[in-house]
Amino acid sequence: xxxxxxxxxxxxxxxxxxxxxxxxxxxxxxxxxxxxxxxxxxxxxxxxxxxxxxxxxxxxxxxxxxxxxxxxxxxxxxxxxxxxxxxxxxxxxxxxxxxxxxxxxxxxxxxxxxxxxxxxxxxxxxxxxxxxxxxxxxxxxxxxxxxxxxxxxxxxxxxxxxxxxxxxxxxxxxxxxxxxxxxxxxxxxxxxxxxxxxxxxxxxxxxxxxxxxxxxxxxxxxxxxxxxxxxxxxxxxxxxxxxxxxxxxxxxxxxxxxxxxxxxxxxxxxxxxxxxxxxxxxxxxxxxxxx
Numbered sequence: 001x002x003x004x005x006x007x008x009x010x011x012x013x014x015x016x017x018x019x020x021x022x023x024x025x026x027x028x029x030x031x032x033x034x035x036x037x038x039x040x041x042x043x044x045x046x047x048x049x050x051x052x053x054x055x056x057x058x059x060x061x062x063x064x065x066x067x068x069x070x071x072x073x074x075x076x077x078x079x080x081x082x083x084x085x086x087x088x089x090x091x092x093x094x095x096x097x098x099x100x101x102x103x104x105x106x107x108x109x110x111x112x113x114x115x116x117x118x119x120x121x122x123x124x125x126x127x128x129x130x131x132x133x134x135x136x137x138x139x140x141x142x143x144x145x146x147x148x149x150x151x152x153x154x155x156x157x158x159x160x161x162x163x164x165x166x167x168x169x170x171x172x173x174x175x176x177x178x179x180x181x182x183x184x185x186x187x188x189x190x191x192x193x194x195x196x197x198x199x200x201x202x203x204x205x206x207x208x209x210x211x212x213x214x215x216x217x218x219x220x221x222x223x224x225x226x227x228x229x230x231x232x233x234x235x236x237x238x239x240x241x242x243x244x245x246x247x248x249x250x251x252x253x254x255x256x257x258x259x260x261x262x263x264x265x266x267x268x269x270x271x272x273x274x275x276x277x278x279x280x281x282x283x284x285x286x287x288x289x290x291x
Contacts, residue, residue, distance in 0.1 A: 013054050020092045024075035027066040030054055035285050038102040039065035040110030044199030046072025048185030052274030058282050070198025072189060080201045087116035103285055105129040107270060109202055115223045127230040127284040131269045132239055135220045137246035138211040147203045157200045164190035173238040173266030182271050224253040230287040232258040232280060236265030
């Protein structure tokens, strides 16, 4: 697959593809020799949702973000993947890039994927950050529950302007404050039938008509209880997708966790509060390096 260089406000980033399980996985790689921060976005998102982290490059970290199969500009996957399968694909991408250890950060579904990545290779994960993480409790919006129903899900997630408007008004507290680069990528994805199908598959991976699946919540709880590396969680106080108490629950499962609730923030802290998130990323990396 080809490689391009994307310039993010003066910072050069590698925009490339890797063949993983016969799927063209698109990823951004800031490159460099620093600690590696591996980013997993929310359902329906793409690498651009981490624009503010690539733009600032906290302390010259090497930052990598990826588009899940059937998300963003990655190739299609006909089957509905499980969270464990998403995690397995992520590790295969990391292996292809010859990376020995990572600091994980995940938003929404990406938090759930990051937890499964940690469970699969604990020795390679040096810290984990969970931003408005999914699968920490049952509660989820009614539209997400309805998307799990045959037929109705396709109607609700139909590609087009409505899909775009619904998404930005759901995941952002103040969409007018989000960078144009992020909004343009969301619009591209929202108008793509293939990407909207990937979004629907991701929603159905996590949810049933009753809410977030109980077995996945129990699995996340078990993983968190066993975490020994630095763990931190963040939740926007105005999240319209997942309630704040689900992230607060992390501390009850692992008292080593550092939990922060961000004011004037919705479901996507890395885009809405990048200064605060970048500071927390550095704190987690330094916590490991000094430990």
